Amino acid sequence: MAVEIRFTAASVARVRFAVSPLGETVLALRILLGTGGHAVHQPWVRGARPLLADEHELPLLRALIAGPMPSFLFPVPQERLPSMAAELELLRATEEDFFQREYGAVLGVPVEEAPEPAAVLARLAEALQRCHERLIAPHWGRMCAVLEADVGRRALTLVDGGVQALFDELHRDIAWDDGQLVVHGRRTPHSVHTVDTGGHGLVLLPSVFNWPNVGVDKSPIAAASIRYPAEGVGLLWEAPAPTLSGLAPVLGHTRTALLAALAEPLTTAALAIRLGITPSAVSQHLGALRGAGLVSTQRRGRTALHLRTERATHLFNISAP
Template identity: 65%
Template sequence: MAVEIRLSAAEVARVRFAVSPLAETVLGLRPALGVGGHDVHRAWVRGARSVLAREPELPLLRALLTGCLPSFLFPVPELRLPSFEAELAGLRATDPAYVAAECTAALGAARARRLPDAAELLGRVADALERLHGELVAPHWGRMRALLEADLGRRAVTLVDRGVEGLFAELHGDVVWREGELVVHGRRRTGSVWTVEAGGHGLALMPSVFGWPDVIVDHSPRAAASIRYPAAGVGLLWEEPRPSSAGLAAVLGRTRAELLAVLGEPLSTPQLAERLGVTPSAVSQHLGALRGAGLVATRRSGRNALHLRTAVGAVLVGEAGAVQPGAEG
């Protein structure tokens, strides 16, 4: 099914970006429950399943998350990067009548009737998400946030260089901009179309780690319309390093140590060259040595290549005091 999001000229001017740690927690639970997901998250899912098996609200979460997703679980953040705690507080304050209506719309009346009272359901789900976020997402949130913010930076540059039309053209292959309408095609690409009105509130574009590789549209927004699209470089998050003793010897030296220190977030070769004050060709040479040592991973997204420390590289930076910007070697 295709989704059409109708935007007035004023609403196009209100296109903005945001990141949602609450949504990432909810979306991460689906592959952990065996619903959808992608092999790119396999390593994380393996660990998540054992934690989820101990969760007392597992039956309730399974009932809510194994089909069409209720919109009340995905409030659009008012800030670009809200805290999980702030989003959770907003979720707890949701009108129970809206929760009940969304459960019926997403699950069907028969399944929704088997759920707890909406107010009770909301409290139990919020408590479960708080527990699971702390165990499953919070330990990785630093890297996830860095990757998501790097994606926002890339989209912002595209918006400046190519305008709204260029931004949508680059967002995802399933997203098409037609004057005044944004069309998001469903995977099956049937003839049916669902129309979403932004209602004067604009559109929020949100990169997602666990939504990857799909585009997710809120069919019944309460405020701003929203599109959650796959963030660039997601495969780097769970990259398993392949260290070698010969490669590790090659990281000695100031420039390579500085590269390791700044690669706690995904960065391109030109960005690294600017930060370190060296030429892009020199950065490429040093990155080759670091990749050979299993300390840096590189992933291409279109014409861009993003580099990020692997787990071994992170340990080296965190535990070896000499590996800091400005270290001599």
């Protein structure tokens, strides 16, 4: 079913970006509970799944996440990069009527039989905080670098080409159609769910764990939101080389500078500009760094995107002055 997001002139002017640690935590749980996820996340899944073994709120989490998920699990961030604590406060502050309506729809129970919102939301917030600390926080630095780099690229597109250019490149399932945004296919009779922004605007959230899909909040209470797959996700979990024998060529000013720059995903051309060397020289150094398991590369058409691995981050941190 297609989703049509209707805009007013005011809401078009209020398109913005945000990163959501709470949203990523919920989507990560959905993968671990066996109800979603792409093969690209399997290296992370293997290490993360055992960390959920002693979570006593798994029945509650599974009930809410296993199928269509309630919108109250995804409060729209009020700032570009909120803290997990700030988002959990938004979760706890979910309006009672909205909670009961969403809870009832997801679990298939009458609204009047939905539990007391405050108690359930408190339990959820505590459980999601624990899950974030175990599953997301150890990787959040790299994840956030990927997400913020994506926001930076999209923002430039918005500045250079406007809303039309932004939506044209955001995802193949998103189309700007005669002043309306259509997600997941073409509009046909009786197959469109309509979301009205009501002048509140639209928040675009790059996502790691929703990759490679697009997600739309179909029942927003304020701003509408779309979660789209961030570029560079395929670089996050790529395993480094199995031995340390390739580390010897890493030493040197240029390669150290490359590792420093690759805290965020960058192209060969961008690295060449940043370091003031030729693209061919960048490629040679990157080849050595890949051989040492310190850089991962993902190709998209003619463009190669590079990011340092977790091993490189550790090496760089202990070696930096």
